[in-house]
Amino acid sequence: MANVPEDLHYSKDHEWIRVEGDVGTIGITDFAQNSLGDVVYVELPKVGEKFEAHESFGSVESVKAVSEIFTPVGGEIVEVNESLQDEPEKVNTDPYGDAWMIRIRMSNPGEVDSLLNAAEYEDFTKGEEE
Amino acid sequence: MSAAPALKQTSLNAVHRQMGGRMVDFGGWDMPVQYPAGTVEEHLRTRNHAGLFDVSHMGEIDVRGSDAIPFVNRLVSNDVTKLVDGQAQYSALTTPEGTVVDDLMVYRFAEDHLLLVVNAGTTEKDWEWIKSHHKGENVELKNVSADYCQIALQGPDALSILQTLTSTPLEEIKYYHFREGEVDGVPSIISRTGYTGEDGFEVYAASEKAEQLWNKILEAGNYGKxxxxxxxxxxxxxxxxxxxGMALYGHEINETTTLLEANLGWICKLNKGDFIGRDSLxxxxxxxxxxxxxxFEMTERGIARDDQDVLxxxxxxxxxxxxxxxxYLKKNIGMAYIPTEFANEGQQIQIDVRGRAVGASIVKTPFYKREKK
Known part of the structure; x- marks a missing residue:
């Protein structure tokens, strides 16, 4: 059973976001890393780039497949987790911790309200497993 | 979690699910794409110790009769007359244009008995193709795909593991040869062949024995350690x-690629006599x-994927x-068709990775070659 921390918000594209003030920290969920398999490559944007909500900001690759990653909220990138370049496998081992991907200054923090909470996301992933 | 009912299953389907295999549709077959250990570990374990593969989805076509060898020799590019009893040969069914209907293994049991092992997704097509070229030769053709399971044990430890389950002296079986014997008491064809670049064996037996063989080999191979x-x-x-550096049907070879373009000139025996596609080749x-x-291998950060453009x-x-x-190589690699004028080692190319031109260099294949003992 996939791990779904209570204190995060989730998208249907399997990203999570942790909100602190107007900055959101974003990564992919345990369910997503498990579906992908061994992550061997992570491509991330540069600090200062701007994205709209639901826009693709990078990609995660396993041996077998490429998966785009989408930001659940719009804004400007303020920090990127450079360590994933050399240690992409952290996405498998610590998806909610060390393998955070970007920090984004949200242009409209209200967008978080339209995301799923932990219980809703868990229900959503059960549907995906069918 | 149920698969679409139309998917075909090997006799090990329930075992794969039980072992946590992630099942996918592979050419109409419900097959495990990986187990919980993950692709990287499975790959490395095969290179360093041993890996076990269910390849029962592969097709088997039995050819018997006094014309078995000349009949098959007319359909395939390699020279079947060179085989001795107990020998296997990599070959291809070719179109009149010299392109590839399928690649296959030809096993010779006797002068009047061959077994053709073909790809899973192309078994029906091959069967129809082969039957349609049967013009009165004295051969009896049978599609026996459902009767056989095929289990591949590959890697440097494959021989010692399998030897604990059979009295057939495995060391005596040369590469691309086979023997009929017993594995754990189950009548089997034990073939020293594979699709991994390692030493290893492919074991063919009655489908209903698949689970017994699978479990016994795992046990003998210290699965879990x-x-x-x-x-x-x-x-x-x-x-x-x-x-x-081995070709995969539907990727490197298909009905639009000729054997020569695919570097498979070594299985084109143009002087063996007439065969379909000979003149074109x-x-x-x-x-x-x-x-x-x-x-090629990537020289810049990025992973090439199937169907991307080479620039x-x-x-x-x-x-x-x-x-x-x-x-194993810890590189990002690939194969591609490019115009002959550029097809030289060291030639710099780029791969269009989703809109980004990423540098790569043409290298020798195979990328990996095991050290022979």
Whole structure:
């Protein structure tokens, strides 16, 4: 059973976001890393780039497949987790911790309200497993 | 979690699910793409110790009769007359244009008995193709695909593991040869062949014995121990064969690629007598080929994937047939068709990775070659 921390918000594209003030920290969920398999490559944007909500900001690759990653909220990138370049496998081992991907200054923090909470996301992933 | 009912299953389907295999639709078959250990570990374990693969989805066509050898020899590019009893040969069913209906293994049991082992997704097509070319030769053709399971045990420990289950002296079986014997008391064809670039065996037996063989081999191979055998899914099978520079039907070869373009000239025996496609291949050999299959490795960060464009100075010149990370070599590699004029070792190319031109260099294949004992 996939791990779904209570204190995060989730998208249907399997990203999570942790909100602190107007900055959101974003990564992919345990369910997503498990579906992908061994992550061997992570491509991330540069600090200062701007994205709209639901826009693709990078990609995660396993041996077998490429998966785009989408930001659940719009804004400007303020920090990127450079360590994933050399240690992409952290996405498998610590998806909610060390393998955070970007920090984004949200242009409209209200967008978080339209995301799923932990219980809703868990229900959503059960549907995906069918 | 149920699969679409139309998918075909091997006799090990329930075992794969039980072992946590992630099942996918592979050419109409419900097959494990990986097990919980993951593709990288499965791949490395096969290179360093042993990997176990269910390849029961492969097709088997039995050819018996006094014309078995001349009949098959007319359909395939390699020379069947060179085989002795107990020998296997890599070959291809060719079209009149010299392109590939399928690649296959030809096993010779006797002068009047061959077994053709073909790809899963093409079994029906091959069967129809072979039957349609049967013109009164004294052969009896049977599609026996459902009767056989096929289990591949590959890697440096494969021989010692399998030897604990059989009295057949495995060391005596030479590469690309086979013997009929028993594995754990089950009548089997034990073939020293594989699709990983490692030493290893492919065991054919009655379908209903698949589970017994699978479990016994896992047990004999210390499954669960850190250096024990691991069951491997299709993803590891693909990365292993790619590192070993082997073609995969539907990727490097199909009905639009000729054997010569695919570097398979070594299985084109143009002087063996007539076979389907011979004249086209002879003509192509004389005139030269316009494109050729090459291997490349990425020189910049990025992973090439199937069907991406190959660029030279920004201009598309070809297409990737297989692209992937190579878990053992720890490089990102691939194969592609490009015009012959550029198909030289050291030639710099770029791969169009979703809109980004990423540098790569043409290298020799196979990418990986095991050290022979």
């Amino acid at each position: 850190s250096e024990g055998v691991l069951p491997c899914g299709l993803a590891a099978r693909n990365t292993l064969r790619l590192e070993a 002879a003509k192509q050999k004389e005139e030269g080929i316009r494109r050729r299959l090459i291997g 030279i100075n920004g201009t598309p010149v070809g297409r990737v047939t297989s692209g992937s990370p190579a878990p």
